Amino acid sequence: MKIAPGKIGFDFDCVVADTMEAFIRLASEDHGLEISPEEITDFMVAKCLAIDLEIIDEIFARLVRDPLGEGLQPMADAIMVLEELAAEAPLTFITARPDLRPVAAWLEHHLGSTSFARLRLVATGDHDNKGPHIKALGLTHFVDDRAGTCRALAGEEGITPIVYEQPWNFGKHDLNSVVNWVDIKKICG
Ligand SMILES: [Mg+2]
Structure with missing residues (x-):
């Protein structure tokens, strides 16, 4: 599998950004709760944590x-790989978050200004409607950590989902997957 850099899009949380590390850190620092990543076996963390x-x-x-x-x-190596991809084509991010401005500020901070100026960012506010945006943006591949999102995208014509492996999607799909950004770099070129 070799994917043109302009044809692949990325989810934000737990793919580009290490949201679960931040969740675990804030739970510890501000609430005295000790959680290990392996305990988070469900995308809806309330289902797997007694908090x-x-x-x-x-x-x-x-x-x-x-x-x-x-x-x-x-996430480890995310910015390095994104900068490399951005040299080839504009980056595309589609998040289920409701508000794109905080994500834009984060991306602008972490990516170079040239990459940021060209990137495309959509906030859908819904985990289940990424498909039409992926198609409208001309993408053929999309990387997401939510198994349900990837399974649904697999049923849409012209979209190949790639699962970013996380404890909460393990064993919940039979789709192509990546374990880190070095993997993503290998499949893009
Ligand atoms: Mg995500």
């Missing part, structure tokens, strides 16, 4: 509102 839903919602709300201020970090 008050209010606390979970509060932490995610902070990460949605101000990812830069809360110290949300890129």
Whole structure:
């Protein structure tokens, strides 16, 4: 599988940004809760962690509102690979977040200004409607960590989903997957 850099798009949380690291860190620092990544076996973390839903919602709300201020970090090698891809074609990100501005600020901070000026960013506000955006943006491949999103995209003509492996999607699909950004670099070229 070799994918042209301009034909692949990326989910934001838990693909480009290490949202679960930030969640675990904030839960520890501000609520004294110790969570290991392996415990997060469901995309809906309330289903797998014995933590008050209010606390979970509060932490995610902070990460949605101000990812830069809360110290949300890129996934390992993500920025290096994205910069390489950006030299070939504009980058495309499609997030289910409702507000694209905080994501744009985060991307502008982490990517070079040239890459940022050309990139395309969509905030759908819905985990289940990425397909039409992927098609409208002329993409053929999309990387996402949510198994349900990838399974649904697999049923759409002209879209090949790629699962970014995380504990919460393990064993929940039979699709192509990547384990890190070095993998993504290998399949793009
Ligand atoms: Mg995600």
